[in-house]
Amino acid sequence: MTTLRQRFGQGLWRLADLVQADDRSRSFRAKAYRGAVWSLDELSPELEDPVEHMLSIPGIGSGVVRLIDEFRATGRIAQLDQLADRYPAEVADLRRLPRMTPAILRSMKAELGIETEGDLIAAIESGAVETLRGVGLVTAEKWAQVLDLRPAQSAIPSFRAAVYAEGLSRHLERHLGGRVWVAGAVRRVEEWVATIDLVAEVGDVAAARTFVEESALGFPTGSSQPDRVQLMLHAGVTVGVHLATAADLGLRLLVATGPPEHVDAVMGGTSGPQATEEAVYAARDMVWVPPPARGLPVEEAIAVVRASEIRGDLHLHSDWSPDGRMSLAQVLEEAVTRGYEYVLITDHTSGLRFGGLDEEALARQRESLHELRRVFPDLIVLHGAELNIGRDGELDIDDEALAVLDLAVAGLHSYFDLGREDQTRRVLRALEHPKVKVLAHPTGRRIGTRPAIELDMRAVIESAAAHGVALEVNGHRDRLDLSAGDVALAGSAGALLAANSDGHRVGEMGNIANSVATIQKAGVGPGSVVNTRPASEFLEWAGNGRRVTH
Numbered sequence: 001m002t003t004l005r006q007r008f009g010q011g012l013w014r015l016a017d018l019v020q021a022d023d024r025s026r027s028f029r030a031k032a033y034r035g036a037v038w039s040l041d042e043l044s045p046e047l048e049d050p051v052e053h054m055l056s057i058p059g060i061g062s063g064v065v066r067l068i069d070e071f072r073a074t075g076r077i078a079q080l081d082q083l084a085d086r087y088p089a090e091v092a093d094l095r096r097l098p099r100m101t102p103a104i105l106r107s108m109k110a111e112l113g114i115e116t117e118g119d120l121i122a123a124i125e126s127g128a129v130e131t132l133r134g135v136g137l138v139t140a141e142k143w144a145q146v147l148d149l150r151p152a153q154s155a156i157p158s159f160r161a162a163v164y165a166e167g168l169s170r171h172l173e174r175h176l177g178g179r180v181w182v183a184g185a186v187r188r189v190e191e192w193v194a195t196i197d198l199v200a201e202v203g204d205v206a207a208a209r210t211f212v213e214e215s216a217l218g219f220p221t222g223s224s225q226p227d228r229v230q231l232m233l234h235a236g237v238t239v240g241v242h243l244a245t246a247a248d249l250g251l252r253l254l255v256a257t258g259p260p261e262h263v264d265a266v267m268g269g270t271s272g273p274q275a276t277e278e279a280v281y282a283a284r285d286m287v288w289v290p291p292p293a294r295g296l297p298v299e300e301a302i303a304v305v306r307a308s309e310i311r312g313d314l315h316l317h318s319d320w321s322p323d324g325r326m327s328l329a330q331v332l333e334e335a336v337t338r339g340y341e342y343v344l345i346t347d348h349t350s351g352l353r354f355g356g357l358d359e360e361a362l363a364r365q366r367e368s369l370h371e372l373r374r375v376f377p378d379l380i381v382l383h384g385a386e387l388n389i390g391r392d393g394e395l396d397i398d399d400e401a402l403a404v405l406d407l408a409v410a411g412l413h414s415y416f417d418l419g420r421e422d423q424t425r426r427v428l429r430a431l432e433h434p435k436v437k438v439l440a441h442p443t444g445r446r447i448g449t450r451p452a453i454e455l456d457m458r459a460v461i462e463s464a465a466a467h468g469v470a471l472e473v474n475g476h477r478d479r480l481d482l483s484a485g486d487v488a489l490a491g492s493a494g495a496l497l498a499a500n501s502d503g504h505r506v507g508e509m510g511n512i513a514n515s516v517a518t519i520q521k522a523g524v525g526p527g528s529v530v531n532t533r534p535a536s537e538f539l540e541w542a543g544n545g546r547r548v549t550h
């Protein structure tokens, strides 16, 4: 049994995807349609509300009301049918491929009958895709690379899952009245997510069940249980909503977070209700294990670095960077709020394609920071930069200007396609510069959209260890770079790591949690993470033995 609201929600969501694929300048309209789908849960399941009531709901305007009228009268949305005829069925995924255009999407369907990613893969393999206007060998190879990154058709990259998980949590909190926690793979900061698990604290389980089952955001799947509803969102991802009472919250959160082996190890075959997760562990004389570490044997899991041990962030962009969206004062204020002892300001430098600070601008920034240190006397404010590593490993700022910086981060932002030898040589050369103390996002990958560069990771780890350079674990959810696998390698080889947010706006400074999560997943302890060090030790490392002071 589905409601009209759900079927209309599905149609409107699909219309949003098609409108966006058809004309990228209309993405604001697509966004408005998706917003309206969220708002449909304010209306009755059969959409019988008076027009005035519909129009009083934020997110529902007269355009959407007309579509509701049409759908109620005919069971269809004409505009959707027209667009759907011209575009592949999996247009929502296909439009995200690099260099994709509306014209290519249309000719894929019209000339080659491509409807799905699977069809496209077959057409790439047979070479048929290169007969399409605007698609050459290079583009076809790029698509093959990107499609190859996906572990399973049904999984979505963590950064998208986290956005849905956050949105759904707030939505359910508003409608169900109790708190909602993100659990499962999103909470464990996995790279790919097949199911978004949420635990909702509810008073009336039956009423909450009905609300979730009838939500306009998706359709219930067959695998629901009395206290767990599973929805397939129109956005193409599965959500499990675990309905818990306050007394049972701890256990439900543990189980919904998984993985099952860890849950078994904690429960030891017995169970009893507990209000918090900590209490579940405590009842078994265990200390709480951070979710990302729960895939490890328990003895290893309890020794991992904790978020509370991080004393500073070493990769931060202010609005001195072309893409930065916070002032230097905001960066420092947030650092103080987070309880940091030190921060390293690392705005982009001029070698970047979209520009950055040159030697002269760095000198001016130095003055600004000098002023600001008076406003934040308890925070150690270090002046650095995110240097751009050039084609052959050269840096984009001259040595005279570098000498004045406290320390610097260096990262690759171009020439991702070089072969393994060239790429490795390039990175190793950058690591040899005495001012480079952190290698930013070492592999350059973007989960689901850009593969890691070809790199001899063992050689990079060895060189980093030899030069006292820390390898960054970038906390952007679409990067998580280094990956947990490489973090484990670096940790066991004695290289240092840096847990960094790479924040460009205040909210992104919270990315540091994803970085810590990745290090936890690798089973690495605080001793390997340079920004857990107390200020005096940290400054000694930063200055290569000579203390950096201000």
Ligand SMILES: [Zn+2]
Pocket: 386, 411, 412, 413, 440, 441
């Ligand atoms: Zn960067």
Ligand SMILES: [Zn+2]
Pocket: 315, 317, 386, 440, 502
């Ligand atoms: Zn950066």
